[in-house]
Amino acid sequence: MKRYIIERLISVFFTFLIGTLILFLVTRLSPIDPIDTIVGKLAMMSTTISQEQFESMKKTLMSIYGLDKPLLVQYFSFMKSLVMGDLGPSFSFFPTPVSELIFRAMPWTVGLLTTSIIIAWLAGNLIGAIAGFFEQKKFSKFLEGFFLVLSLVPYPVLALTLMILFVFTFPIFPYFGGAPSSMISHISFKYILGIIKHAFLPSLSLILVYMGASVVTMRALTISVKTEDFTEYAFLRGLPKRHILWHYVFRNSMLPQITGLTLSIGQVFGGALITESIFSYPGLGQLSYYAIVNGDYNLLMGVAFFSLVGICIAVLLLDFIYPLVDPRVRVGE
């Protein structure tokens, strides 16, 4: 057991190391030069600098941002800072540290996505299991059709429909933001309700989409497990249907779903760009978008780094949790 844990930890460590190297190289290979972007914007705003002055300014900024050094030196410098917990300054929002921008955005993304994924996963799997177990019933056919259609609706269409209905036609929910501007300094029950209100539509759109996929997959898995020999044997033994559903079918059908849930939660740190854009909701997705279009290597690296960490931890947790759920994969048994 001890050896298994050490092996998993070493494996995750190397995954993380290789991942950061790839991330570093990919961001640096971006065709967008952050310095050109910054200085080009200044020139667009009618500043009085000449081409020669532009070149000199560019050199200065390259030196300040540490981009004038060879790539290898930049990489080791990045890793050294990383060990100290420093992701460097954002180029686009200099001198603000990348970590400050990320930590400002992260609670919104993590809160929204984690809650939505868990609700959708729980509800989707329960409905899917029941629908699959009673596959011949009318309600099962209806649920299958409904959630199949839901899972096939392109996400932006669904999100925009909710927006049109509940922001424009019936103005119940707010236009933008994660919290009410009227209560900026009042942490209270009403303020929390305000946060829920802001997150409601983005969350609902995500839940519907995730749930659609969960129900369809779980229903198929349940139907498949229901035809396994051990399930049929349970029926022949005359065990109650409810017992067979939850103890024989549901538990076995859940195995691939647990993998899916863990990986989905691991990916939370990447943000949800489309959701954040449509609902003007703050989060890591929009931050990544700013970083990409402005060639802000440090900021992009920062967001991607957290995503990498999230996925590594999720995989590690999965390795540890799985044997608890599925006795067949326990080490030494």
Add this chain to the structure above:
Amino acid sequence: MRKLVFVLVAVVFSLLSVAQMLPPGIPRNETLIVDSIHERLIDPTQGNMWVPGAAVGSGLNNLVFDNLWYVDHGTGELINALAAEKPVYSSDFKTITIKLRKGIYWSDGVEFTADDVAFTINYLKKHEGMMWHSDFVEWVEDAYAKDRYTVVIKLKKPNPRFHYILTCDIWWGCTIMPKHIFEKVDDPLKFKFWPPVSLGPYVYKAHDPNGYWILFERRKDWDRTSVGKVAGKPAPKYVMFVAYGPEEKRIAAQIRHQLDWIFDVSTEGWYYIKDANKYTGSWFKDYPWAFFHDPTARGIWFNCSKSPYDKKWVRWALTLAINMYEVMLSAYDGIQILCPTHAGQGMAHFVLYHKGMADWLKNFELEPGYKPFDPTLPERLAEYARSQGYKVKGNPVDIWGPGWWKYDPKKAEEILKKLGFKKKSGKWYLPDGTPWKITLNAPTYEVDATRLAFAVAEQWRNFGIDVKVDVLENTPFWNELSYGRFDVGAYWSSSAQGGIMKDLWYTHRYWHKKNVLPVGKYAVYNRPRWKNDEVSKLLDEMAGLPPDDPKTVELGKRVLEILIEEMPIIPAVDCKKFSPYDTYYWTGFPNAENPYWSPLFWCGGFKWILPHLKPTGR
């Protein structure tokens, strides 16, 4: 179960009752709510405007900081703000004396003096990486306070336009630093200056940590600011910049009187909002509504370093293959102004270099005996407007400009065939026999530019060229241009094409041949990579003249004449703005009937608009 239902009902009711309103204690009828042009402020607590990349357009440049001079968006003349008068140059243009306005104070109670101005120049010159550092390194020998209200700047070499660096043209100029704060700062690049000490009529009040809004409050001592002394008391006690998001949200917000002034909307958006909200207005009361004198003009830009666009005649043939009347209707429903010259469309440029060149344009001969200018377009557009049931008030030339270039596909064909191009089965082939394909770049985020690209592409397709429109995100769109990788694109610029100042040198010096860089190198100026000796010589001559010398206008017109003869870009239309304002809470917005300023509230001159607004009392 009953308890659970009750709790759920209570939660839902509470959710519905939590309205998105102003921050606590801020009355709506004392607050002007305007659009945040650059959307959400990712880092709302960066108040150091002298660091490259600080956000411009959301209160700092246009409410909090101040400049010595501003350019009047209507007349193109200098407004004395922190300066008491125009700069006085020595006869060799190497010494500038600036008299400052007395009785101006920073918001922390410290008096603004000549020491602040001299300090700003010397401090920025000393610190690499700061804004305007390279300007001051290049030009300034020394800056010092002669007395409490007089600054003297000694230059390394003559420059009759040095004060432009300290002037807010559109967005900003070098804003003045508080000496008493920055003299204690060791590393100004890392100093966030938050909350900033203000020299303008407003101070920072509050912001959303996620950057969706930022609120400013009128200074109690507003009468100790340049705006207070020159224009009077700014009417709104509070000004709030809000990032509502996409156009539809901004329109919905204005219909509900939650957004007083929108940056811009599409034509369709305008038609919707004007019908949905009787309080909404734009520049003109009736058709064509929009403001046509944004300083920046749009056009079709050629990469003059690439074949076949390196040939003047190819560029002209493509110009004559555009039916501008059709473009105006299909892309803009006639709501645009025509730009026949390469000047900007700010009012100063319009008067001097569009209307002011009407006679030359009419008589210009591309070839002996061939006059390509079409002065009938404004009247035809007016006829179209009448046919749609609109009333056209005033001279169509004042609305749509003096005209544009003829639609003459026969002439275009003749020109191309002379150059060796061939037309087979209605399709054009290059002189080397390969099909002529054009990739036309357009941006994702500027509807008018995208529409121009598609409309022109359609015209050229009808003419027989295979045109593909590439719609690109902001950075790749501009990088294609700056690195010289593009063929043709629907671009604009606030430098080469802009124009609220009469002095054409300011906006057109970038056409100098010294700014042409090889393809693959990032060019800030002259990005069409067009070289012309005569234009460069004229620009050198203009550089040595004071900006108000009458000869600069004449030389400027000659620059424009050469640009028209060569057509390195096809000037097309303005960056027109509807900028819808809501008169439910506030009136007195600038418009055609009261044109005291342009509607460009996101620019540095916003502070000059605020004293003109009036509360409705609602």
